[in-house]
Amino acid sequence: MTIVIGFEGSANKIGVGIVKDGIVLSNPRRTYITPAGQGFLPRDTARHHRRCVLDLTSEALELAAVHPLDIDCVAFTKGPGMGAPLVTVAIVARTLAQLWGRPLLGVNHCVGHIEMGRMVTGAHNPTVLYVSGGNTQVIAYSDRRYRIFGETIDVAVGNCLDRFARVLKISNDPSPGYNIEQMAKRGRVFVDLPYCVKGMDVSFSGILSHIEEAADTMIAAGTCTAEDLCYSLQETVFAMLVETTERAMAHGGSDQVLIVGGVGCNQRLQEMMRDMCDQRGATLFATDESFCIDNGAMIAQAGWEMFRAGQVTALEDSWITQRYRTDDVLVTWRAQP
Numbered sequence: 001m002t003i004v005i006g007f008e009g010s011a012n013k014i015g016v017g018i019v020k021d022g023i024v025l026s027n028p029r030r031t032y033i034t035p036a037g038q039g040f041l042p043r044d045t046a047r048h049h050r051r052c053v054l055d056l057t058s059e060a061l062e063l064a065a066v067h068p069l070d071i072d073c074v075a076f077t078k079g080p081g082m083g084a085p086l087v088t089v090a091i092v093a094r095t096l097a098q099l100w101g102r103p104l105l106g107v108n109h110c111v112g113h114i115e116m117g118r119m120v121t122g123a124h125n126p127t128v129l130y131v132s133g134g135n136t137q138v139i140a141y142s143d144r145r146y147r148i149f150g151e152t153i154d155v156a157v158g159n160c161l162d163r164f165a166r167v168l169k170i171s172n173d174p175s176p177g178y179n180i181e182q183m184a185k186r187g188r189v190f191v192d193l194p195y196c197v198k199g200m201d202v203s204f205s206g207i208l209s210h211i212e213e214a215a216d217t218m219i220a221a222g223t224c225t226a227e228d229l230c231y232s233l234q235e236t237v238f239a240m241l242v243e244t245t246e247r248a249m250a251h252g253g254s255d256q257v258l259i260v261g262g263v264g265c266n267q268r269l270q271e272m273m274r275d276m277c278d279q280r281g282a283t284l285f286a287t288d289e290s291f292c293i294d295n296g297a298m299i300a301q302a303g304w305e306m307f308r309a310g311q312v313t314a315l316e317d318s319w320i321t322q323r324y325r326t327d328d329v330l331v332t333w334r335a336q337p
Contacts (some may be wrong), residue, residue: 002308003066004073005096006300007053009089010081010109011133012040014049016060017297018071019304022119025064027290027297028056037169039162046084053092060296068100073312075303078106079324080134086320094318103312105303109294110135110326113260114146115305116298121285125337127254129245129273130326132261132294133158133177136202136241138248139326141334146326149248150200157237158263160204164233167212168226175293180230181266187231189224195236200247202240207233238269242276255282265292309333 001021008015015029032048034040061068076093079086090106097104114128128139128146136152155163158177165176170183194210196203211233218224224232245257257277259270270286277284291298309332 002072002304003070004075004300004304004307005060005071006107006112006296006298006303007074007076007089007093008109008112008294008296008299009049009053009085010077010079011085011294012045013294014052014056014089015294015296016053016056017295017300018060018064018066019297019300024297025066026060027295028059028063029293029295030056031174033173036171037166038172039166042082042084045082046088049085049088053088057092057096068096071100071102073103073105073303073307074100075105075107075299077109077112077299079321080109081322083320083322086322090318090320094315098315103307104315104318105306105311106313106318107299107302107306108324108326108329110137111146111329111331112298112302114139114258115302116291117258117260117285117287119301120287120291121258123256123258123285125254126256126258126285127245127249127252129241129257129259129264130261131157131241131259131263131269133162135261137326138200138244140248140252140254141331141337143336144331144334146329146331148325148327149251150202150244153198153201153203154205155208157204157241158261160208160237161233161263163208164211167215175262177263177266180234181268183227184230184234184268186227187225187229189228190235191218191224191228191232193232193236195240197240197243200244202244204237207236234266234268238272241269242272245273246276246280249280249282255280256285257282258285260287260292262293265289305333
């Protein structure tokens with residue numbers, strides 16, 4: 001029996017999760033929400049995390065009915081992410097590891113999403129679409145690495161959606177992407193937008209610039225509504241993601257797709273991906289907001305896998321990094337399929 005506590009705080013979510021042998025015992029989370037039309041700054045986000053993290057730790061231990069001495073390993077997000085929030089979480093993890101006399105493990109945030117998705121859904125060896133506010137990657141496992149087949153060459157898809165939400169002054173509660181999804185359901189007119197796939201990579205900055213500039217004029221002229229623009233933006237960027245994912249599946253002979261990351265909660269993205277999978281005789285795996293959105297249990301689960309494979313992070317190596325690619329991680333806990 002191995003119990004791991006995981007700390008996640010790479011962006012505006014702070015979460016503490018406890019996992020025991022593939023079972024999530026607790027997974028409380030808090031979100032830093034800013035006023036409509038505004039994003040979140042690293043300094044303010046870190047301050048929010050500092051206010052919440054100790055109460056969240058106590059809550060996670062209480063919900064899991066676990067004593068600190070029952071913990072076998074303390075895992076934390078090493079990167080990628082925003083510097084100040086990452087430092088906040090790393091300091092807490094280092095301190096608790098020393099107070100409790102337990103080993104420390106720095107976890108790649110992206111790998112945490114993948115391992116959480118694999119554990120929750122039971123996907124064996126899927127092609128992974130990782131979509132969030134900071135990352136957009138098409139991934140497949142090979143030779144002890146999560147290989148990136150394609151990715152955004154500029155902004156992430158979640159960042160594209162979030163920034164358009166600011167243009168429309170859409171509420172950030174519970175999240176701008178969720179509110180865009182709800183507005184898109186009421187859209188009736190499809191507006192042509194730039195569609196930019198370059199080989200296996202995608203680009204969202206041009207689409208974003210175009211719709212940012214055109215939105216107010218089109219809405220004022222009655223050409224379309226805000227709901228129509230949300231609908232059109234979703235349909236366009238999600239089609240790009242489905243195209244590149246299908247191409248990666250064809251290259252690797254895969255018959256499974258796993259969607260992870262905060263944007264993976266989007267029901268329309270899941271519907272479009274499922275249609276593609278049905279046409280190929282493949283299976284789609286996805287989760288709800290409990291596990292798609294950043295959370296502590298995903299860091300605990302990846303830490304559990306790493307710890308059982310013999311990995312630990314020395315205190316002097318427990319620094320954080322804002323740039324930590326998915327394919328930088330040596331995946332020692334998986335066998336070659």
